[in-house]
Amino acid sequence: MMGPFQNQRRMNRLLQVGVLQENEHSCSVASIAMLVNAARSLGNPSSIDDPISQRQLLDAVDNSNWKAAVGPGGDGVELDDMAGLVRQSLWACGFSRFEIEVVHVDRITAAIRTKARREMIETAHSPARFIIANFLQGVYTGDAGATVGHYAPVCAFDPLGRGALILDPDPRGYRPYWVNADRFLEGLATRDDSCGLSRGYVSVRLEQ
Numbered sequence: 220m221m222g223p224f225q226n227q228r229r230m231n232r233l234l235q236v237g238v239l240q241e242n243e244h245s246c247s248v249a250s251i252a253m254l255v256n257a258a259r260s261l262g263n264p265s266s267i268d269d270p271i272s273q274r275q276l277l278d279a280v281d282n283s284n285w286k287a288a289v290g291p292g293g294d295g296v297e298l299d300d301m302a303g304l305v306r307q308s309l310w311a312c313g314f315s316r317f318e319i320e321v322v323h324v325d326r327i328t329a330a331i332r333t334k335a336r337r338e339m340i341e342t343a344h345s346p347a348r349f350i351i352a353n354f355l356q357g358v359y360t361g362d363a364g365a366t367v368g369h370y371a372p373v374c375a376f377d378p379l380g381r382g383a384l385i386l387d388p389d390p391r392g393y394r395p396y397w398v399n400a401d402r403f404l405e406g407l408a409t410r411d412d413s414c415g416l417s418r419g420y421v422s423v424r425l426e427q
Contacts, residue, residue, distance in 0.1 A: 239390040241273055243367075245289040247296040248273045249388035250351045250370040251308045258314065258425055261346055271312065279311040280304070295368065297414045298323065298353045302421050305351070309423075316426035323419040324407040335404060338422055339376040339383060347425040349373075352385065353418040354406030359385060359398045368411050368418060 240249040256270040277286055285304055288296050296304065302321045309317055324331055342348040349372065356362070356369040374395065375384035382399040398406070407419050
């Protein structure tokens with residue numbers, strides 16, 4: 220039976236390269252930087268000692284829309300655009316073989332419960348699988364004032380109760396925290412008014 224730290228090395232990698240977003244709009248950059256640095260460590264464990272910074276990642280991808288979205292006065296990044304930025308970031312950092320899927324959670328159904336649970340278990344077992352969640356932050360943190368969309372990697376999964384361990388890049392003092400499976404989906408099944416679509420997650424599978 221799988222426990223919450225079945226893939227301890229992968230979780231340790233994500234925690235080691237955990238970074239805080241530089242401003243209120245840049246959680247996408249922080250989340251992708253964590254993913255890229257954890258992925259780099261698969262073939263070169265010592266790369267953890269020289270992680271790619273958020274600024275280096277933005278410069279490597281050189282996407283002017285992304286820079287504007289996460290800069291002063293920016294509006295952040297929508298989920299479908301996030302998937303493209305993950306793709307561009309992996310390419311810029313030397314990865315060419317991977318699969319990316321965007322999952323919008325319109326409603327919490329039996330099908331989405333099954334799909335999310337299956338993918339979380341796969342991610343917990345494989346160091347080459349990653350999930351970046353896009354959620355309404357207050358649903359996870361309990362902060363009634365956190366009524367904004369947010370990105371954060373999932374760095375562990377406990378199917379026996381605690382659910383998903385969220386590596387939140389918010390600089391306001393959050394630490395990695397657990398959200399149970401129901402709350403995890405509740406945070407995803409919220410509407411992003413900037414695009415009129417529901418939030419959800421980006422699933423990444425690297426081919427090794």
